[in-house]
Amino acid sequence: TEETATEETATEETATEETATEETASAETATEETASAETATAETATAETVTDKKPAPRASKKEARELRRRARREKRHKKREKLISAFKDYFDFSEKISKIPPHRVLAINRGDRSRVLRVKLDLDPTPLQEQAEKILIPADHPQREFLVRCLRDALHRLATPSIDREVRRELNDQAESRGVAVFVRNLRNLLLQPPVPQRRILAIDPGYRSGCKLAMLDECGNVLAHDVVCIVGKTADLPGAKKRIAEWVHQYDASVIAIGNGAACRDTEQLVSTLLADELKDHDVAYAITNEAGASVYSTSSIGREELPDLDPVTRSAVSIGRRLLDPLSELVKINPANIGVGLYQHDVKAKHLRDSLDAVVESCVNFVGVDVNTASPALLCYVSGLNQLSARRIYEHRQEHGPFASRSEVLNVSGVGEASYVQAAGFLRVVGGENPLDGTWIHPESYETAGRILEKLGVAVGEPIGDVDVPAMAKELDVGEHLLADILAALIRPGHDPRQDLPAPIFRRGIVKLEDLESGMELDGTVLNVVDFGAFVDIGLSDSGLVHISRLANQYIKDPHDVVSVGDVLKVWVVDVDQKRRRVSLTAIQPGTERAPRPPRGKGRKPEASSHSTGGRANENRQDQKSTQQPSRGKRQRFQKSKPPAPKHKSREFIQKKKKAPPITEEMAEGSEPMRSFSDLAQFFDGKPDDRRDDK
Structure with a gap:
């Protein structure tokens, strides 16, 4: 059975995550741009028809309406062309259902919903008809010919469409589950990016029409x-922009410039790079490209208006970009995780499933890192175990009214925080510089007595180095568990330790990379932006990220890219190929000259069935698994066909059974008093029913 996608005329969103984000951004300004274009066109038409004596009359209302209709038609045409270009790899495409990867299912589904693709399942009805005739119609039945025609009509009109829907539903469920899993892993790695503490940051939100916000x-x-x-456009003032940035760097002693990766990012990066090489060459300052996905959502949200009520939304976006570099976790929890572009078609999965999974991973990350109760925002506090939005808000208001908390126990004075909530949340709340130094560690208040006995026995204070300790002997002496003792000792040695500090810091640049400067074999440092089933997208300083295909991530077979890379990793990559026209860069994480020797070709085209018995093994399976993660290619599908014994001419009823064991049918279903749920239930019914005809056979 194969799933086939063909072209159909229509329009909607683009097929990739990045393109969808750009579509959303462009849609927000489409009305203004269209109106400006229409006005400019009308004014130009009027200006060109002036005479020496008096100007021509303005365009009539009818002509203005015609101009607007023409602009709308042109916009729809461009949008359709963009969609066709995005889905062109799936025109006249087919693949076995058992081999199609989840990300390809989601891409085909998006094209189907956009009505750019038409999808159908190609099912051979002959085995199904023959099996149904053997099971349902006795060979010696006097009306066998009539019943056979009825059966074939029912299969064609009722059963086959139902099978199609059931197969598509199972494929969609599996693909959505995989998409959510990919998003969860990428989101966790993104939230746990190392902070850049104790630095003053100049944040820049690039833009064309409204300028760059500082x-x-x-x-x-x-x-x-x-x-x-203003850096780009008709109102660009490059000398003034350079002067203002240089003044602020000197006046406020900024050490990092954070540039959002949205529109006009590379023009801004070019200006900053030139500035660092000239006016600021003696100043210890660098710049970093920051992912601004979701910044516009925060700028117009209730949280953004509450935190920065005196600033306009565009300035809030710049503040959000800078804070993401200071502390990614504290800032990203304020944004709906679905708006952070690190997923695999996350907008195509069920909203409730995605929301529940993402909330769970955000809560896990917050509790893994811990929060400072005197600096955390309500958006961050509400993810602490034992707290909710109401209790987090009350803690924040109590802090605003009575000042910083001096100890963990003062949290009990907050209205609505009871003993049970405090016990659950206390281990994740830290009070730095409080009355009790243990309040700034990971040690739970219930273990303070044990920690005090340990400090007294060792003769040290919190934060002082501790020599070699015989953990089993001390645990037996103090009558505590060995694991608890080991955790307390680790917390005493490094109080207030942030586990994110052990990760590599983000890449800070002083120069710029241009697409025209890239050559095959060039070595670059990049940051992983997104990890999907077919590879990893890496930021190497260009407007568009480069792709490291799964086959080039390591010098060995890889089934899942998440096994070797994750979002935020710093990679050393080499340029493989540069497509100037499509602005695509192919990268490899394998140093040139160290690649494995390619296997000798096994011949061109599809192999005959007779030769498939002599080949096979693990190598063919690895090559087929690797092929399933690639983008579809009509010209190369046959090269990677997996060798396997030829299928029998007639398959048994197992072809309608699920790979996953189906739930057994109930007695009511077997008796006919309760409807069956799917064709797998029907198969179980016939498997469990005695059949004299099969015994005779």
């Missing part, structure tokens, strides 16, 4: 100054 942040993320400069 926001100067101190070490705690507070806004020191904000402004707008």
